[in-house]
Amino acid sequence: MAEYIALIHKDADSDYGVSFPDFPGCVTAGATLDEARSLAAEALALHVEGLLEDGETLPAPSPLSEVMALRENRDAVAFLVPLPSRPSRAVRVNITLPEDVLAQIDSYAEAHGYTRSGLIAAATKRLIAA
Numbered sequence: 001m002a003e004y005i006a007l008i009h010k011d012a013d014s015d016y017g018v019s020f021p022d023f024p025g026c027v028t029a030g031a032t033l034d035e036a037r038s039l040a041a042e043a044l045a046l047h048v049e050g051l052l053e054d055g056e057t058l059p060a061p062s063p064l065s066e067v068m069a070l071r072e073n074r075d076a077v078a079f080l081v082p083l084p085s086r087p088s089r090a091v092r093v094n095i096t097l098p099e100d101v102l103a104q105i106d107s108y109a110e111a112h113g114y115t116r117s118g119l120i121a122a123a124t125k126r127l128i129a130a
Contacts, residue, residue: 002083004061006040007076008033020081021067022059023047037079045084058083 009017015029016036020043028043030036051058067073097105109119 001085002058002061003080004044004083005064005067005078006037006044006081007067007073007078008036009076018043020044020047021070021073022062023051040079041081041084044081048083 004020004022007019007021009019011017015031016033017029018027018036018040020026020040023044026043026047028036028039030039048058064078068078105119106116108114109116112119114122
């Protein structure tokens, strides 16, 4: 999984700003360091998703030495943000279940905020992992 450098900048009377040297225009800010870091991951994921939808190629991550050699980056704190993995493409399948089991699945899914497919996928993953 690729990781990209994020830079946190802080002025005396501002929030913590985050930018990505490899993705000009991908910026965010948070009131605290933890919030800024969390929002940085979200900003990168959304930015990359948009680039991929537009058919763009993602840049290779820049080396830290190159990023920090630039004068405008020297006052920033660098940290790595992992690039989120793309979810697998959903595939429609036809399965046969007993009617009472399907009713139980639907009832549980609705009560716990799942779709039928989401519950079956989650339960299957847990069973395989066990």
